[in-house]
Amino acid sequence: xxxxxxxxxxxxxxxxxxxxxxxxxxxxxxxxxxxxxxxxxxxxxxxxxxxxxxxxxxxxxxxxxxxxxxxxxxxxxxxxxxxxxxxxxxxxxxxxxxxxxxxxxxxxxxxxxxxxxxxxxxxxxxxxxxxxxxxxxxxxxxxxxxxxxxxxxxxxxxxxxxxxxxxxxxxxxxxxxxxxxxxxxxxxxxxxxxxxxxxxxxxxxxxxxxxxxxxxxxxxxxxxxxxxxxxxxxxxxxxxxxxxxxxxxxxxxxxxxxxxxxxxxxxxxxxxxxxxxxxxxxxxxxxxxxxxxxxxxxxxxxxxxxxxx
Amino acid sequence: xxxxxxxxxxxxxxxxxxxxxxxxxxxxxxxxxxxxxxxxxxxxxxxxxxxxxxxxxxxxxxxxxxxxxxxxxxxxxxxxxxxxxxxxxxxxxxxxxxxxxxxxxxxxxxxxxxxxxxxxxxxxxxxxxxxxxxxxxxxxxxxxxxxxxxxxxxxxxxxxxxxxxxxxxxxxxxxxxxxxxxxxxxxxxxxxxxxxxxxxxxxxxxxxxxxxxxxxxxxxxxxxxxxxxxxxxxxxxxxxxxxxxxxxxxxxxxxxxxxxxxxxxxxxxxxxxxxxxxxxxxxxxxxxxxxxxxxxxxxxxxxxxxxxxxxxxxxxxxxxxxxxxxxxxxxxxxxxxxxxxxxxxxxxxxxxxxxxxxxxxxxxxxxxxxxxxxxxxxxxxxxxxxxxxxxxxxxxxxxxxxxxxxxxxxxxxxxxxxxxxxxxxxxxxxxxxxxxxxxxxxxxxxxxxxxxxxxxxxxxxxxxxxxxxxxxxxxxxxxxxxxxxxxxxxxxxx
Numbered sequence: 001x002x003x004x005x006x007x008x009x010x011x012x013x014x015x016x017x018x019x020x021x022x023x024x025x026x027x028x029x030x031x032x033x034x035x036x037x038x039x040x041x042x043x044x045x046x047x048x049x050x051x052x053x054x055x056x057x058x059x060x061x062x063x064x065x066x067x068x069x070x071x072x073x074x075x076x077x078x079x080x081x082x083x084x085x086x087x088x089x090x091x092x093x094x095x096x097x098x099x100x101x102x103x104x105x106x107x108x109x110x111x112x113x114x115x116x117x118x119x120x121x122x123x124x125x126x127x128x129x130x131x132x133x134x135x136x137x138x139x140x141x142x143x144x145x146x147x148x149x150x151x152x153x154x155x156x157x158x159x160x161x162x163x164x165x166x167x168x169x170x171x172x173x174x175x176x177x178x179x180x181x182x183x184x185x186x187x188x189x190x191x192x193x194x195x196x197x198x199x200x201x202x203x204x205x206x207x208x209x210x211x212x213x214x215x216x217x218x219x220x221x222x223x224x225x226x227x228x229x230x231x232x233x234x235x236x237x238x239x240x241x242x243x244x245x246x247x248x249x250x251x252x253x254x255x256x257x258x259x260x261x262x263x264x265x266x267x268x269x270x271x272x273x274x275x276x277x278x279x280x281x282x283x284x285x286x287x288x289x290x291x292x293x294x295x296x297x298x299x300x301x302x303x304x305x306x307x308x309x
Numbered sequence: 310x311x312x313x314x315x316x317x318x319x320x321x322x323x324x325x326x327x328x329x330x331x332x333x334x335x336x337x338x339x340x341x342x343x344x345x346x347x348x349x350x351x352x353x354x355x356x357x358x359x360x361x362x363x364x365x366x367x368x369x370x371x372x373x374x375x376x377x378x379x380x381x382x383x384x385x386x387x388x389x390x391x392x393x394x395x396x397x398x399x400x401x402x403x404x405x406x407x408x409x410x411x412x413x414x415x416x417x418x419x420x421x422x423x424x425x426x427x428x429x430x431x432x433x434x435x436x437x438x439x440x441x442x443x444x445x446x447x448x449x450x451x452x453x454x455x456x457x458x459x460x461x462x463x464x465x466x467x468x469x470x471x472x473x474x475x476x477x478x479x480x481x482x483x484x485x486x487x488x489x490x491x492x493x494x495x496x497x498x499x500x501x502x503x504x505x506x507x508x509x510x511x512x513x514x515x516x517x518x519x520x521x522x523x524x525x526x527x528x529x530x531x532x533x534x535x536x537x538x539x540x541x542x543x544x545x546x547x548x549x550x551x552x553x554x555x556x557x558x559x560x561x562x563x564x565x566x567x568x569x570x571x572x573x574x575x576x577x578x579x580x581x582x583x584x585x586x587x588x589x590x591x592x593x594x595x596x597x598x599x600x601x602x603x604x605x606x607x608x609x610x611x612x613x614x615x616x617x618x619x620x621x622x623x624x625x626x627x628x629x630x631x632x633x634x635x636x637x638x639x640x641x642x643x644x645x646x647x648x649x650x651x652x653x654x655x656x657x658x659x660x661x662x663x664x665x666x667x668x669x670x671x672x673x674x675x676x677x678x679x680x681x682x683x684x685x686x687x688x689x690x691x692x693x694x695x696x697x698x699x700x701x702x703x704x705x706x707x708x709x710x711x712x713x714x715x716x717x718x719x720x721x722x723x724x725x726x727x728x729x730x731x732x733x734x735x736x737x738x739x740x741x742x743x744x745x746x747x748x749x750x751x752x753x754x755x756x757x758x759x760x761x762x763x764x765x766x767x768x769x770x771x772x773x774x775x776x777x778x779x780x781x782x783x784x785x786x787x788x789x790x791x792x793x794x795x796x797x798x799x800x801x802x803x
Contacts, residue, residue, distance in 0.1 A: 036682035039349050039425050048722050050428040057423030085341040085348075087476055096492050152523055160531045167527045168519055170494045257519040259339075259493030267338065272682075 001300065008293050012286065019285045020075070023278050024068050030272070034060050037272035038084060058084055071278065080282070081275035085268070090279035094261065098283075100170055101260040104183065104252070105245035107176055111184025112191055113238060119188065120195020120234075125222055127200060135192065142189030151182045151255040168257040179256040183249050187241045194237045198230040205229075232302060239295030246291065247284040330512030332782065332801060334536045334794075335519040335528065339493040344475040345465040346417045349425040354462040354792045356516065359498055361465035361481030364391060364410070365456050367705045369788050371615055373456045377405065377466060377482070379442075383744045386451035387434075393442045397505050399468045400486045407444040411436040412469040414446070426463030429704070451742040453749055457615070457706035462792065484509045484797045493518055510800045529554065529777060535801070536778035538791035542600035548777045555780050558773040560613050561789045564606055564710075565656070565699045567648075567663065568766040572727045573694050575646060582764035584635035585695075586625035588670040589663065593627075595770055598658050602775065606768030608757045609700075609710055613789055616707035616753040624761055632670040645673045648695040651684035656697050659769065663697075688725045696725055699772070705789060707753045712737050715760060726765035733759055 027034075035054045039046065055061050062070075074081055080090035116139075123135035158178060159167035169175050202208065203226050211221045248262020261280060268276040299306045338352045345357040364378045375381065381391045397405040414436045417424050432452040437445040448455060458464065468480055479487045484506065485498040496516040500509045517534065519525050526544050528534040530551065540548060549556045569576045569585065576582055591605040604611070605623070612619035636642055648663065650656045657678060664674040674695075679687060688696060702710045713723035716737050720727050733756055740752035760766075776787060785799040 033682045033686065036685050037680075046425075046428045046722075047431075047719075050431065053420055053427075054423060054425060057420065083341075087342055087344075087347060087473065093492070100494075148521075152527070155524065155527050159533075160527055163531065167531055167533055168524045169517060169533075170491075254520045255524060257494075257517065257521070257524055259491065259518070263493060263520065264339075 001297075005293065005297070008289075008296075012289055015289065016282060016285060019281060020072065020278060021068070023281050024064075024071070024274070027269075027272060027274050027277060028064050028067075034058075034084075034272040034274070037270070071275070080279040083268070083273050083276040085271050085273045085276070090275050093264065093276060094279050094283050097259060097261045097264050100258060101246060101248055101262070103176065104179055104249060104258055104260060105242060107180040108183035108187060108245060108249070109238065109242050111180055112187035112241065115184065115188035116191025117195055117234070119192035121199055121222070121227060123192065123196040124199030124203065124230075132196075135196070139189040139192040139196075142185045142187075142192075145186070147182050147186060147249075147251045148255050150185065151178070151252060154178045154182055155256075168255075170257070170259050179249075179252050179258050182256070183245065183252050187245070190237055190241060191234060195230065195234050198233045199226060202226045202230040228302070232299065235298055235302065236295055239291055239298075243288040243291035246287045330510075330801060331515055332511050332513070332535050332796070332799075333515045333517060333533065334538075335517045335525045335534050337518075337520050337522075337525075337539070339518050340496070342476040343479040343487070343490070344467070344473075345462050346422060346424045346426070346467060347476060349463065351790075351792050355794065356496060356498070357465060357479065357481075358462055358483070358793060359485040359514065359796070360479045360483045360487055361467060362483045363460050363462065363465050365460040367457070367460055367788060369786055371613060371705065373460065373615075376460075377410075381456070384445070386453070386742055386744060387448045389446045389448075389455055390439065391444050391446065393444065394505060395442060397482055398503070399480050399482050400501060400503070401468060401471075401480050403468055403470070405466060405468075405482050406441050407438040408441075409468065410444045410466055411438050413466045414464070416467070416469050417463065424463065426461070429458050429461045429463050432458065451744075453741050453744040454704065454706040454708040457704040457709070461704055485514060488513075504797075506797060509797050511796055514796065526777075529779070532779075534779075535782050536776065536785070538774070538776055538787075540775045540777055542602050545602065545775050545777070546600060553780065555778050557776045557787075558602055559776070559787065559789075560604065560611055560771055561774045562611065562613060562702045562705055563699060563772050563774075564609055564611055564702070565603075565659065565697070565769045565772060566606070566609060566766045567769055568696045568698060568726050569764065570691075570693050570695075570725070570727055571729075571763075571765050573692065575641070575644065575694060578639045578641065579763065580635045580639040581641050581644070583625060584632040584639070584641075584670065585667065585672070586764055586767045587628045587632035587635065588666055588672070589767060589769065590627040590666060591769055593666075594659055594662050598662060599655070599770070599772070602773045603770040604773070606770045608761065609714060609766065609768050610702050610707055610757075611771035614702045614705050614707055614710070616750050618754045618757040621757060621761060625764075625767070629670050636670065636672070642671060643673075644671070645675070646694045647675045647677055648697060649677050649679070649684060649687050649693060650697045651681040652678060653699065655772075656699060660697055689721050691721070691727070693725065698725075707749075708737070708740060711753060711756050711760075712741070715756065715765065728760075728763070728765035730759065730763070 035051055082089050083093055119135040119138060123132045126132050155167045158165045165174050165177055208221060208226050211225045248260050248265060250262035250266055253260040253263045265280045336352050336355055340353040340356055341350055342348050342353055343356055345361055362376050364376060365373050366376045368374050377393055378391045379394045381389060384390045399405055416422055417427060417430060418433060432448045434447045434449040439445055467475055471480055484501055484504050486501045488497040488499050490496045495518060498514045500512050502508055522541060522544055525537045529537050548554050569582050595601060595603045595605060607621055607623050608618050610617040648660055650660050660676045664676060667674045687693060713719050715724060715728050715733050717729040717734050736752045736756050740749045743749060781802050783800050783802060786795040788795060
């Protein structure tokens, strides 16, 4: 097991190298000048000579290979560089946004898991009844309704009409409720569908029939025997969703003014802030890989048949 | 026991009083930095304009007044002598004197600072201290619009000793001082208790960073915000109807123009350019697509800008038949043109309306939309035909726009129309050489008349900016842009 984890962590190096190369190439190949992108429309009236000087000051006048190698050199020394736009260290910018991202992802996954598992199990157990249809409908809504719409509806209801919760922002648990519910709802839909399918499959197994034949009550059979075995594919989905959310929920962060990584990354791309884009993507990639590793390890815990050595 | 209770009560009342004195507003994006010399970003300037001060500022009436400057005179056409207000200090206690002004402007001009806004003050050659409160600003060539350029937010006077710390911990001499900043979440300022112009009545200003306009509107209506800016037309219409919200639409420094490359063989003939002008129904664009949130444009600068010849009448009213006749006369029937624009929802909508209007007079228009940086590269190419741009005369002085668009030395950087007329060059230079307002006004009037006759561009409209606020906020002044929110005399009546 330890060897397995070490091997997987070692595989991070080529993956991350590939990520830096890809991000660099994409930003470099995109049309337009990075200094102009950085200044934006507001830079009307600037002369080409002044632009040239800014390009030199930011090192954009050097060839792409030199810029890339320079970046890698810094990376090896543990230096993610400084954001072109804010002049602040990239590490500081990324870590500054991470608590908000982690909080939203964690609580959204909590909402999603509770809701998704409940709906999925209910739908499977009461298969082809009204309960199943309602649960599937809710799941379908969750997948189909975009968060920028459901988010605004939640705000209109709970902030404007009822006045129970603040519409947007970050700070107290009250600020967390609406965005966590909005994200959680859409993730719950996936979890519910996988749980339902997996649960239906498991309920057909011989050992479930055996357990019932032994005289165990329906609750014990379904929760202790069937659900635990049905969880494996669910864990994969939860892990992937969580990993995705750690990369920032851009739309939710935008609608609810949540200060997470997603918004920062999109702003950085729009202004061609290469070091900040590189740093954020690297950070997100590392998190994603670690979450995936944790999912793999959890298989061994959930299913004694899985061994990694 | 009693004493504790009283203390708690006093504390409670104090918090309450503080809460009443706090103005909460929203900006759509996290400011990249709070060092005004290291950015050219409106979200940064919205904050830095409260914390720092410039030597001059433009009044709501469009006149230039001294801010840090008590008095000034042009000793000769290229030397501006400024006497500073006496006894002003930065909030760290260091004096804001002639030496501080020199150091601040030199930092802005130093290429090592990599100041994106350096071009605004690039006319300055050197800054010399005359005595403790007198400073000379020397421009190599005479530069009459200098005062307006020194009123730009990038020219704010900063205490250079703080260096890079100004980005996250700004120190200035303005009416508000910096308290705290949670990145991408919120930023708090408090009234400067030692402000030379009198302590503001509003005790705190909280800027919440809310990217989505719909969210800002809900926050305003549910009491989470007191004032919001730049509301898009449909949301603005809904807010106009809402009770308990005051709405204002005002003319800023912007203009939206359709430019024409005057040396392109297809557009060289004046009659073709006049025909295109006659084919455009400006009021239709404004009413149907901007919901009335604009004024029809004639000269390239809006009436808010100094020396705008706003009394000049539209020489090319909407007359499709005249347009067709002119095109036929010029032998330009079946004309095919390409319009270059950059990604911007308003411009894209306007481009489509133009496409339709021009098709009505037999001109086939292709629209090419690119992101801004790519668009700028396109404008540098000589085969460009038509371009659409929304421009801001941010110094509120005619020179900023007229010189950039029509002086031959600005080809192809800003003079994308490649418009080269010796008489106009001479007039624009004369206006730079003579600080006297009367001389400048006459020269700029002539330029605007000549440009109207020659049609290197058609000014489509001057967009209106919007504000929605709670009625509790009174006495605030927005000078031409949400960036210049003046809260020095504002009050909150909760």
